[in-house]
Amino acid sequence: MAETKRIITIFLRLLALGATVSATVAMVTSHDSAEVLNIKFMAKYNTAPSFKFYVIPEAIASGYGLVALFLSRKSWVDGLIVIMDVLIAMLLTSSISAALAVGEIGKKGNGHAGWLPICDQVPKFCDRVTGSLIAGFAAAIVYLVLNLYSLHVVLAPLFPV
């Protein structure tokens, strides 16, 4: 039973690690430029605060995900990991939500506010960002599952069998 739990947890952590690393790399390497009315403009992840904020939590989650794989199995470490997992899940949720909100405006614009979509001008940038957001979304979901799983294990004594 303890062995099964360990294997499921390691599998979920590896999934999450792959997703956060892909999200970080895809976002950081995204760029494209376009010329509109002779004015050249560059699209890069650091031109939008929400995309800049997106990279930091994804990188933190990648680092944490790697460390968590190798931590010793002492019981208080387990306790700390449950709490850290919840914090990382909230951080990832926050970053993916902000980036998705801005990405949605980039793709569809907002007619009410007069914001035009930019994806037609910088398609390569948009594709890369979309890929990164998919990976980031997957990472947030995996952390949610990981949390529900470890909470279920920790809280099991409270539930009637």
Add this chain to the structure above:
Amino acid sequence: MAETKRIITIFLRLLALGATVSATVAMVTSHDSAEVLNIKFMAKYNTAPSFKFYVIPEAIASGYGLVALFLSRKSWVDGLIVIMDVLIAMLLTSSISAALAVGEIGKKGNGHAGWLPICDQVPKFCDRVTGSLIAGFAAAIVYLVLNLYSLHVVLAPLFPV
């Protein structure tokens, strides 16, 4: 000890309830209109998908917060509440992050994408949204504290004294 825990939890839940209700009401009642070049335009929360998405989790959290105050103190209910609190915290974090990201563009615009700030045109709308976002942010923080507190209580046996 159990009594102190109960009082702290109820206090945090009341704080969170107040914040989510204020956030919902302030966002739903926000509206303003402006005339630019003879074209009248309305700003309302439902003109931006992220603001629409913001209202739903805040309303759900308000309903849940009210119910959670009155639930019976059976141990399996406590276990369920720990899990629900984590889910609600993630939902609130997601909604406030998306709304903040769009609010930031509304306030400052984004020169790279050619998106102009709109707060000068619709100041009443912006003020109301800002108030709502502050309440929503407070609610997310209170839920974070609530989670750390109940996880600390639940996980206490794992930590060395």
